[in-house]
Amino acid sequence: MFNTLDDLTPEQRVLVRLDLNSPVEDGEVQDNRRFDRHAETVRELADAGHRVVLMAHQGRPGGDDFVSLEQHADILTDHVGRDVQFVADTYGEVAIDAIESLSAGEILLLENTRMCDEELPEEDPEVKADTEFVQTLAPHFDAYINDAYSAAHRSHASLVGFALELPAYAGRVMETEYEANSSIATREFDGQVTMVVGGTKATDVINVMNNLGDKVDQFLLGGIAGELFLRAAGHEVGFDLDGMDFFDDQWEANRETIEALLDERGDQIKLAVDLAYEDDTDERGEIAVANITTKDRAYLDVGTMTVDEYEPIIRDSEAVFVKGALGLFEDERFATGTVGVLEAISETDCFSVVGGGDTSRAIEMYGMDEADFGHVSIAGGAYIRALTGAPLAGVEVLTQD
Ligand SMILES: Nc1ncnc2c1ncn2[C@@H]1O[C@H](COP(=O)(O)OP(=O)(O)O)[C@@H](O)[C@H]1O
Numbered sequence: 319m320f321n322t323l324d325d326l327t328p329e330q331r332v333l334v335r336l337d338l339n340s341p342v343e344d345g346e347v348q349d350n351r352r353f354d355r356h357a358e359t360v361r362e363l364a365d366a367g368h369r370v371v372l373m374a375h376q377g378r379p380g381g382d383d384f385v386s387l388e389q390h391a392d393i394l395t396d397h398v399g400r401d402v403q404f405v406a407d408t409y410g411e412v413a414i415d416a417i418e419s420l421s422a423g424e425i426l427l428l429e430n431t432r433m434c435d436e437e438l439p440e441e442d443p444e445v446k447a448d449t450e451f452v453q454t455l456a457p458h459f460d461a462y463i464n465d466a467y468s469a470a471h472r473s474h475a476s477l478v479g480f481a482l483e484l485p486a487y488a489g490r491v492m493e494t495e496y497e498a499n500s501s502i503a504t505r506e507f508d509g510q511v512t513m514v515v516g517g518t519k520a521t522d523v524i525n526v527m528n529n530l531g532d533k534v535d536q537f538l539l540g541g542i543a544g545e546l547f548l549r550a551a552g553h554e555v556g557f558d559l560d561g562m563d564f565f566d567d568q569w570e571a572n573r574e575t576i577e578a579l580l581d582e583r584g585d586q587i588k589l590a591v592d593l594a595y596e597d598d599t600d601e602r603g604e605i606a607v608a609n610i611t612t613k614d615r616a617y618l619d620v621g622t623m624t625v626d627e628y629e630p631i632i633r634d635s636e637a638v639f640v641k642g643a644l645g646l647f648e649d650e651r652f653a654t655g656t657v658g659v660l661e662a663i664s665e666t667d668c669f670s671v672v673g674g675g676d677t678s679r680a681i682e683m684y685g686m687d688e689a690d691f692g693h694v695s696i697a698g699g700a701y702i703r704a705l706t707g708a709p710l711a712g713v714e715v716l717t718q719d
Pocket residue numbers: 516517518519522540541542617618619641642643644645646647648673674675676677678698
């Protein structure tokens with residue numbers, strides 16, 4: 319498929335692309351799982367005696383989270399257990415001097431790739447390979463390693479350009495993410511395959527169903543997307559109330575597709591049988607979908623009866639994939655659906671993949687152990703692209719001969 323670190327010649331000068339893009343609060347970069355995961359690749363390379371130069375991005379120009387990578391170097395140092403040096407330059411003389419001064423086993427992080435004008439515009443790999451950024455840096459290296467699966471849907475210079483100029487390899491995170499997230503499309507499972515789909519975007523759910531409908535036995539729905547399917551099934555839910563803009567625009571844009579999916583794949587699609595809301599005393603209330611007769615309240619989670627219906631399906635599955643939360647799990651009162659299905663998955667020995675930036679956060683928030691899942695993705699946009707069969711530019715250049 320692609321070359322990995324196992325194929326790398328010893329003691330090389332390696333240029334490694336990571337995805338350390340992180341939440342930034344009041345200018346402070348927040349530690350998160352991306353550091354922990356990439357640290358394994360970086361440590362392995364340093365331990366093997368390579369000279370390790372790292373590239374990554376943070377935010378986009380104009381955004382509050384568009385900051386230097388200086389803090390990222392400190393956080394990464396803690397995770398790798400070795401010093402990660404930092405240079406406030408992307409490919410100028412200062413960066414080149416720092417790169418050339420490295421000894422075997424040393425690690426250097428370059429400045430935010432998006433501070434370089436040639437990084438961002440989405441262009442073909444050949445155009446990116448021809449930029450001054452790539453042409454200046456590449457001659458200082460023997461190999462390019464892309465570990466940034468979660469940014470691989472972007473055709474940016476640091477993600478696609480170097481692979482055309484240098485022998486290219488997948489890092490450990492790239493390898494693991496690619497295999498797990500593609501497995502639903504590429505692997506044959508003996509038993510039942512179940513997909514839990516929720517979240518806020520109906521198009522994600524629709525595209526996943528269209529792409530994987532023949533691979534998945536049961537889709538278990540929830541979240542905003544699930545409510546739109548309930549609306550298509552004739553229930554009085556999935557409408558915007560005052561001040562909301564979750565539903566009506568999505569309904570206009572996707573109504574026919576959702577109705578057609580229910581028509582064609584109704585047997586595969588399980589909808590919530592009850593929903594949860596905030597009652598007059600700010601507590602969680604629940605109501606059976608069949609008893610909802612007026613459009614007068616917002617629903618923030620699937621109900622307990624729904625979880626009781628979904629759990630046995632998960633327990634009987636050979637493989638379970640998750641995309642999107644079943645409710646507003648960030649509020650403990652409305653975490654029952656999301657946490658219920660995740661706990662059921664963690665208690666079985668099925669093969670499982672949990673993805674989507676927000677959904678996988680629920681695992682940590684509610685004290686579940688990542689080790690009880692087959693794979694917890696650190697990707698958001700790239701994960702949904704993998705599930706919907708869309709190409710990832712950064713993966714495609716790694717797989718070219
Ligand atoms: N009924 C709901 N009302 C409001 N928000 C919801 C509801 N159901 C799900 N959500 C929100 O959906 C978000 C996840 O949506 P999405 O971005 O599609 O998935 P992911 O980030 O996992 O890819 C969660 O943060 C959750 O709070």
